[in-house]
Amino acid sequence: MLASLNFVERFLTLPKITKNININGKNILETLYDLDKIAPLLTRQGFEVDSINVWGSGLETVVVGYIEKIEPHPTAGKLQICHVDVGESTLRQIVCGAPNARADLYVAVALPSTKLPNGLEIKPSKIRDVESNGMLCAREELNLPTNKEIDGDGIWELDIDAQGGISSKVLKNKLGYPVFHALNMMDTLLELSVTPNRPDMLSHEGVARELIAGFSYAKIPYSLKKDAEFANKISLTEENIKADALKNASAKCGDISFSCENHLDIPAFFVLIDSIEVKASPAWLRNLLEALGQNSINNIVDTSNYVLLAYGQPNHAFDLEKLSAQEPKAKKLILRNAKAGEKFIGLDGKERNLDTFDGIVADIEGAQAILGVLGGEHSKVSSQSKKIVVEFANPNSVAVRRTSRRYGRQTDASFLFEKGIDAEQRYKAAIEFFAIISTESHSKPLYCGSVHSIDMHKKPMLLTHANTIEIDYSSQDQEKVLGAHILPFKEQLSIISSLGFTLNKQTDEKYKVTVPSWRKQDIAGNADLVEEFIRIVGIDSIPSSPFHSVAIVNHDDPQFAFNEKISSRCAALGYNEVISLHFMRADDYKKLGISSINSLGEPVALMNPIIGDEPLMHTTLIPDLLRKVGRNISYGVKSGQLFHSCRTFQNHDNEGERVFQLNGERIGLQNELAEVFEQTLEYHYSRGYSYSREPSQNKRPVETPRLAGVCFGNKIDKSWQNTTEIQWSLHDIMAHIQEICRCVGVDISFIKLSDKETNSDTKVHPIANALHPGRRVGFYILDDNNESVSLGWAGELHPNTMRNYEIESPCYVFELNVALLMQKSFLPKKVIQKVVSAQKFPIITRDFAFLFDDKVTGKELYTVVAESINEIIRNEIPALLNSIQIFDIYRGKGIPENKKSLAFQISLEPTERTFTDKDINKLSKAIIHAVTDKFKADLRGA
Template identity: 65%
Template sequence: MLASLKFVEKFISLPKVTKNININGIPTAISSYDIEKINPLLTRQGFEVDSVIKKGEGLETVVVGRIEKTEPHPNASKLQICQVNVGNNIINQIICGAKNARQGLYVAVALPSTKLPNNLEIKSSKIRDIESNGMLCSREELGLPIKADTDGDGIWEIEEDSQGGVSSSVLIHQLGKPIFEVLGISDTILELSVTPNRPDMLCHEGVSKELKAAFTYANIPFKLNEDNSYSNKISITEEKIKNDAINHSSVNCAGISFSAENHLGTPAFFMLIDSTQVKPSPAWLRILLENLGQNSINNIVDASNYILLAHGQPSHAFDLEKLSSQDPKSKKLILRKAKQGEKFTGLDGKERELNDTDEIISDIEGTQGLLGVLGGEHSKVTETTKKIVVEFANPNPVSVRRSSRRHARQTDASFMFEKGIDASARYQAAAEYLGLISSEQSIKPIYCGTVHSQNLNKKPEIKTEFPKIEIEFNSLAQEKILGAHIIDFDKQLNILKSLGFELSSIASQAFKVTVPSWRSHDIVGEADLVEEFIRVVGIDNVPSTPMISPTNVSYDDPHYKYLEKISARCTSLGYNEVISLHFMRTDDYEKLGLKSILSLGEPVALLNPIIGDEPLLHNTLIPDLLRKVTRNLGYGTKSGQLFHSCRTFQNYDVSGKRVFVQNGESIGLQKEFNQKIEDNLEYHYSQGYAYSREKTQEGRPVETPRLAGVVFGNKTEKTWQNSSETNWSLHDIIAHVTDLVTSLGSEISVVKISDTIDNSTECKFHPFAKALHPGRRVGFYILDENNQSISLGWAGELHPKTMRNYDIDVSCFVFEINIAVLIRSLSKPKNVKRRVAITQRFPTISRDFAFLIDDSVTAKELNEVVIKSLEPLIINETPALIQAVNIFDIYKGKNIAENKKSVAFHISLEPTERTFNDKDIQKITNTVIKAVTSELRGELRG
């Protein structure tokens, strides 16, 4: 928010400081705003001053002058010798090369010792042997916007410049005085950081209200400038406009009947004015807009901008006679949804294609304005305009924001509507608008009347009742909320009064506080009132108090506890969590080797991406993790474990309807997005959520919580304890994912995956398989609530090509799982096995065996044979629990035949009914030997 202190002073006087400047050898007092007092107060109350711009600072020695005489330079045909009156009967001889320098011209003179904005320092010097004492300046040289029609061929012609607007009869008495002061250009502009909950601070009246409270508490003298309203200069009052808006559905304006239809349910009224004189705005208004970075258009348009900057009330004026209609004596504006593909040319001259979610104002032929965002070229106010219709609508902030972002056009009006306007002040804004244009015209415009818009049932679509928020506030609130006594209760009440709150006593030390309309967006309870006075006092006066009572966390998101638990488990497995923005690049799909950009579901494209080369909302977390691996490697970290738990997004709602029809058009991806989407397994939109507090999730992009992890480099490094480093393996990643899923009480199955579709039951297709090493990639499957096996995620080692694409030169394993699928599986009824721990009563027996067996026999086969052989024995003869069957040695080499190996394993059993004797132990030993020798052709060693 840019705040002009000169503008703020229209509402409240501000403290000033004075400094003396030497002009033509005479000390001259120059006053400026005391920002050393103002800025700390605004910052303390929550509005940081990001920068300060002082218009005219350092240019006090640029003064008003008049050329008394000119003559050609004897040594240069393109130069003139000008005798310039710079005040106090002082004539400076100045050499000038501007073609428009002439006798009698009032000019801006930079006296010697002046340093211009382009760092040129003016000194007395000789130009082609002729002495020159100063410089005649153009607007550009003084850092002012260039105006071709007023700058002429060179120097600034002050009297003729419509920006100055000061006649010669005035300028003759201002010779030698600082030109920025004479023309009213001097100003101090503050760039304020305004929090989203304070839209009232996006206008100068709002800033003045905050400063009023600050000055009151800080005992800084000030006075309110009551005579700042233009509406008190005309007979048309706010109440008159409001009554007309309530009672009239049509009005006759100089022979033209006007009405308005409303198909949007948006409150709106329209004021009609005849006999307008469209001309350049007065100097003070143009200078004000220019200082705040805006262009002056004409007095009608500038009046709208003034009301917006002054009071935070947007409006838009249409040329009534330019509106299309079947009958030229009957005009109509319609608030409606745009038609898909409808064209609209805005005031910026750009043609836009609308879609059916845009809200517009139209006549019977086409769009005349993008509601709350931008007016139309066709019906704009020009010099020929005589009759205008001024729109005061309250569009839906969400609709305004969507249209503004979609069409890449954010205006001051759209920004105000997005944040929230004070709807109760709309009628006063209309009166102010009428008063402003009336006060600046020699022939007073004629107020024709005001009409409401009508809905499809012919009922008024207008808002006239504004309920007040009332809060009970007592002297105990401070201690209860802040935990300390900061200021007395009467001082609290005085601060609230100074901020515009109304107070009425309801009991001893208790008041009913009525919230002002401009604060109805963020003040709802007692704690907010405490925050109000503590902002003014200073939050640094609140003592630090430790919390001594236990607190219970209440999760807004019911899934949050699962996300927290699985993230904590990930951390316990050695992973470090990363936090990133939700964006990805368009070439990430190509780098991963995926079949198409739609392989993982259609991403959402951003119209105005924060990061230029990342225009998509991510639908997978892998690319961002891989870039972080690359960055770690670049910083010398050659191994590590990273994970990211985050939402991903798709351009489909939960019912399978595309949300943004023009998605990706601005970055050339519309053609790709229009392709048919393949089966996306856990990346399909049906496997996510649409997080929303609204009643329906239709029309909102699916947001799917995912967990992704990456391990890179070595699992353990070579140290004095380890003779060599240990590498990560696919089995490590499978174990990690299994552990994560088990920690939430679910189970998964592991299946090989492929990047081609076939009918094999042992290998399933997955789009991400293309990015992984062909022999080291698996998919994870889980049973859903219907006992159907669905894809949960995948894991694998990166393909060498993928690693090259991301500049990774060490071994790298990755995984990604869909948390939404996992959480859904938790609701499925499970067969829970009850396990009872019994204290061991009998001593465990254990035996070691060593067999010579075929090299092809696996550990799994050996384990199964041993356990299967013992089961009948321990059930019928020697009741026991098998505690372990562990292989502890495998040997191949000297004295071992080819295709054979020596395997030593250990078994242990826990008796359950009696202590085993030697006979029992021998039965167990014989059973194991017999099973291994007969079924695996093993030979007992030793």
């Protein structure tokens, strides 16, 4: 919130200090706001002052001057020699090329040593051989907004009433005085940090209310301004406008009748005004708006902006006669949703294609305003306007926020509607609007009446009454909430009253407190009222004391704990975690060699991306990691390991419905993103995991947590300890993945990946094109039906992919679907209970060697031997099978062709008694019989 202290002082007097300054030989008594009393007070009350800017500071040497006479430049036809009086004994000679420079004109003169906002430093100089001792300034050179219709083209003419607001007689006595002082334009601007629960502080009246409470408690003198509200100067009242709005469905403005249809189910009313005079705004209004960064347009538009900034009440004025209608004398506005593709030209001159979600104000021809966001060019108020209709609607805050974000246009009005306006003060805003243009106009405008909008059933759509919030507040509430006595009860009530709350005495120790309309969004109970007075007193006045209640410990979210566990395991494996935003580039899929942008899920396109070249929400974490690898290599880091654990997003909900139908329209990708493409299972929308606690995920993009990692460069660099460097291999990455999955109790298997269908034992995957053909693998887990489900993939980057991401070192990458991993890990498991007590009986080991056919695998041998042993120990010998380990494989001399010798060792632990020779012989025979019978193997040494 940018607050102007000049603006705040329209409501109450503020503390000031004075000091003497010497400008151009003149002693000037300067009056400044006492910021030491204002800024700390606002910060203590919860509104930190982020910055302070004095408007006009640094430009004290830009002074009021008067052009006595002008001579043509002897050698330059477009230049003139101006002789300017700046209150000195002699005239200053200044060369100027402005077309409006002329004699008998009051101007802004930058004296030598002045440094202008654009960085230009003024020095005595020669211009085409003629001495120039200063500069005549244009408004833009002083960083002031310029309205060409009012200010013309050239230097600033101070004696135009619309600009300076001071007559030539007054300016004559201000020669040599700083321009900002002479024209009463000095202002102090505070940048306030306003919390989301206090939208009332987004207006200058709200800031004034806070200061009143703070000054009252701190005993800082102030007085309320009787003329703070212009409505006090006219006979029409707020009650008149409210009564008319409640009664009238239509009204006449001159010979034109007006009504409004409302299809949006929101409260709205309109004020009709005739015989207006559209002209430049008075100086006080223009100065207030321009100090706050607003451009002055005309008195009607500026009044609309004043009401918004003063009271936090957005409104919009339409030229009644410009509205299209079937009957020229019967005009109508319609509050409705836009039609798909409907055109609209805003006040900024840009044409927009509207969306069906956009609320608009329309006539029979089309949109005249985007409701709550932006007015239209066609019906704007201009110098020819005589009749206006002023809209006071209360649009839905979510709808306004959605529309504002869609078009990347956040106006002061849309920001206020998003945060929440004080709807009960709309009638006050209406009367202030009419009162300002009445008191500041020579020809008195005529109030024609106010009308409400009507819905499809001809019922009024108007806020007629609001719920009253009353809170029972007692003298014991302070100690119940704070645990300490801070203020006497009467002082508490005094502070609460100074903030605008109404007190109704029940007993000496109990009051009923009525919450004002502007605080209904955040005041609900006794604790809130205690917070109100403690803000004013200062939270540092609360003594610190330990809690005596029993602490309730909430356990970590299991999903968070799961992510922490796999991230910790990644760190233990040598990876460094990266943190990034959730965005990707539109051409990343091409750089990866993927056939379609939707192969890994349709990305969500952003309407107003934070990073211009990253307009998509990412569906994979790999592109961002590869860019970080390239950046590390360019900085001289040739080897490393990085990982990222993060959510990815898809433009489908969990039912498979597209969420945003016009996805990608702003960046020209709507057709490409609308392409239907069947994703591999770990990127399918049905395999996402929702972080939301909402009961329904319909029409919400699927969010899928993923874990991605990259190893680049060398695993071990060459050094005095290592004579050769060792590079990463695919087996290293596979071992890392196996370890990550094992830490959460999930078993995985590996299958080679391919970029096309083949007859070999491979799986097709869209990411395969990004990887080296001989070094890529997929990870699979078993689902509830014992079917293989794709969990993720790993591989070495293809040389083309490395070139696309400017990576020069060998690079291996992997990505896992953490949602699938989490679901598998959370499934109930059959746990084999093992004895953990001290070992009581000696373990026995036995070695066996057989001659096998060369096709027999170690896995097959392990299965057969384990089954034979388990059969014995299950039925006859109480024991546990510790291990079966193959320790020798031999082919060569003495071994027949297509044969191999394979030796293995078994280890068993008795559980109830020591093994006897009979037990050992029985186990040995069972193993020999099973192996020879299954594989037709020969026992060696028999």
